[in-house]
Amino acid sequence: MTEFAIGQRWLSETETELGLGIVVNLDYRLVTVFYPACEEERTYAKANAPLSRMTFAAGDRIQTQAGDALIVSAVEQVDQLLIYQAAPEDDPAALRPVPESQLGYQVELSAVTDRLFSKQLDSNNWFNLRVAALHARTQAEQSPVLGLRGPRIDLIGHQLWIAHEVANRFAPRVLLADEVGLGKTIEAGLILHQQLHTHRASRVLIVVPQPLVHQWFVEMVRRFNLHFSIFDRERLEALQPDESVRDMFARLLEEEHSGVASTPENPFLSEQLILCSTEFLAHCNMDQLASAEWDLLVVDEAHHLSWSEDAPSDAYQRVARLAAAARGLLLLTATPEQLGVESHFARLHLLDPDRFPTLEAFRSEQQDYQRIAALAGELVDNSIWSADLKARLQALLPDIAPEESRRAQILRELLDRSGTGRVLFRNTRKHVEGFPERHVEGIPLPFPEFYANGEPDDALHPESGFNDDRWCAEDPRVSWLAEFLRRDRSRKVLVICARKETAIDLHAWCGYKLGMNVAVFHEDMDLISRDRAAAYFADPEDGAQALICSEIGSEGRNFQFAHHLVLLDLPRNPDLLEQRIGRLDRIGQTQDIQIHVPYFSDHPQEVLFQWYDQGMQAFTRTNPAGTQILAGSREQLDAALASPKDTTLRAALVEDTRTLAQQLQRQLEAGRDRLLELSSHQPEQAAALIAHLADADAAPPSDFMDSAFERFGVEVEEHSEHAIILKPGPHMIEPFPHLPEEGITVTAHRPTALSRDDLQFLTWEHPMVQGAIELVLSEDRGKASVALLRNPKVKPGTLLIEAFYTVECSAPRALQASRFLPGTIIRSLLDAQGRDLSQAISFPGLSQQCHKMEKPLARKIVDSQQALLEKLLANDQQRVNAQAEEIIQAALATMRTHQDGERNRLVQLQQKNPAIRQEEIDFLDRQTDALRQHLAEARCQLAAVRVIVAAAS
Incomplete structure (x- = not known):
């Protein structure tokens, strides 16, 4: 077992971008290494830790944490730690001891050339996959x-x-x-x-x-x-x-640590x-x-x-x-x-x-804000502003000319200087497009005498008095549902009832006794079974015509491919009714929603239906005041439910509910905050985000993942038009990221993913794709390759070197340094004279002409041309370093401009709106200092190299 000691410096073989780490903790089987560059820790098993001890010999160049560059003169070991005697290059006599714990965390690596000249060569496919992974990571950071x-x-x-x-x-x-x-x-x-x-x-x-x-x-x-x-x-x-x-x-x-107090661990x-x-x-x-x-x-x-x-x-x-x-x-x-x-x-x-310290201060502020919000509404509603409107605007914003051409700027200033717009976001259906119309059909049915023999838990659910599905044969709601489904077998129908027992009985009756194509969905099913039921319902060709759900069907799932909703019973809570309808009434619904409610006449079910339909129009429009309506009419509702045949009582309930609903609706409209509505949605910026995401959908990770699956031995089976099944293959050497033993089914097609909850949506940000990219880049395979070029226009024996360099910044991830310096790739294509042909010959075009070279021949070529290859790569590294330095300096300039601009904006807003916290400004200052340090320490490294030799055609 490797001997570790606290203070030693080690390098991760699989995550070299972490920089040089330091051992900070040990126990009998684990070692913990802290990586200062990224402020991250990793804990490894000692027996198989993917770590390399970082040591230097006399003549090597080292760098201290203070940034001093020194040349090593001698090395000694004290208690398993190395101490270097080193001096500045221009003052060799100024020797000083440098414990390895004081070394800087930046380290220059030459793993690519080491693999090339030690003849550890990989195939073209591995090289291409590595380059694809580099580009994928870079494009992700630049998105x-x-x-x-x-x-x-x-x-x-x-x-x-x-x-x-x-x-x-x-x-x-x-x-x-x-x-x-x-x-x-x-x-x-x-x-x-x-x-x-x-x-x-x-x-x-x-x-x-x-x-x-x-x-x-x-x-x-x-x-x-x-x-x-x-x-x-x-x-x-x-x-x-x-x-x-x-x-x-x-x-x-x-006993083991006498005198050391122990504290309970926080679960x-x-x-x-x-x-x-x-x-x-x-x-x-x-x-x-x-x-x-x-x-x-x-x-x-x-x-x-x-x-x-x-x-x-x-x-x-x-x-x-x-x-x-x-x-x-x-x-x-x-x-x-x-x-x-x-x-x-x-x-x-x-x-x-x-x-917002006190209610009294908030009330006072709100009174003034309502005036500003009303003014914002006038600014939007009037294309031409009156003299009075401009005068009121000028009094509020004396530093901005009250001109219609500046409408967007003025609204932005009103938002920034007042109100709660920075901490509160509220959109309403009235101002968001994409919602369907809702229509309701009430189906009055006779109450069966059969139910008089039962003892229901609740009068609204008379079937609850029976412990089997006998009630289905006598209940006219079931007969109506069966006939409704038979009339048009092509339509998808979501059926929701309150109790899981009702759903189970109804599914058994319709499916097994009537032979209808229905599925069931309730809380006693495990997650996989629910997914299967939902997927069966979603299948447009061979799927279930109806999905019969208990109340859990109104939670979480979206079935907007269906347009018919059958409510076999009704809940007493208006919010729960809205949740039920909301399974279909979503943005993106393509057709009007047809709501069907079978109920028993002169029964509590009819009372509840009329309360919802005539009292608050809850079926045909959303009602955000539903909870308040219920609270205000609860006693009347209970009385009417207890005496369902008392039409006078029922009429009073409906009329009083209608009055209360209208009153609350007027309060809502009077309290509309136009400025808040405007600040909660920016259509132009939103359209740009949608366009970027549409572009990302048009370039899914399918090709990259297909190559990764092939390289790592993942079995791929066709599932359907836009989906595949992934399983661990018999020749898979190591586990593939986020691939379970039983396999999974995935799609890279957003519409399919939205309609099929049982499929994984494979995007560039999916954990499996992220894991595959890191797996490829953590491997040594693909770093060095030799290929044959078959092109009749190229003279046989012509030698080319294709090199990919990365410019990367090792920084704590929370800094998001990639906003200013995303992982950048620099490609070179050198001929034997050192000329760069990369602009004339693209990587995809060249790769199509590169073919496999047998390893014995490839090794002979590297061995015979090593001196030339070393010279060309060394000169190219110097050229690329200069190019990388320009990129780094540009990133620093961009960062300073962005951070300074953001800070100035927050400082100015803070003077006008106390919602801007000083904590935000302080954080920005700390962030800028840290970014300046880490960006300045960015390095350019060789990531992959391919030697190409032209063959006779």
């Missing part, structure tokens, strides 16, 4: 939509713009308040994905109401490839040993991505949870955190403690300030207690 290419989402403008705007901030703290159905969860997921992908964040905590835990878990996995660990009481108990075990370990530790540090419920917060150790160093906290349904100035709820106080400890915060709610200034202030106070 204007970095972090947005991977998620399985529709390309919807307002969602993409909000995600791009928020995710590029330092530790964003915002309230996402889009109207129901506009995709707040997707916006939050996009922000999380981009922050994690760009390493702005690494630790995330999501807190949601208990019924939404599963929905969020599925959404994060299926759409964003983010695997959260669900923490509940059982998980917490499993992570915390009981007292007897803890005491035993404490005694052992005290919330065991995972990077954690999902829990708001109910879980009431039982967990809040000290541990709050101290777990969260980069981002996400809280869904934030309006449920009740607050009053005198008595904030316990749930609110617990979330407030987490919000204060987390660097970034995303609050999600569909009900912003229009439905209560007090609760709206409570949420904004969570985001920034300094900016």
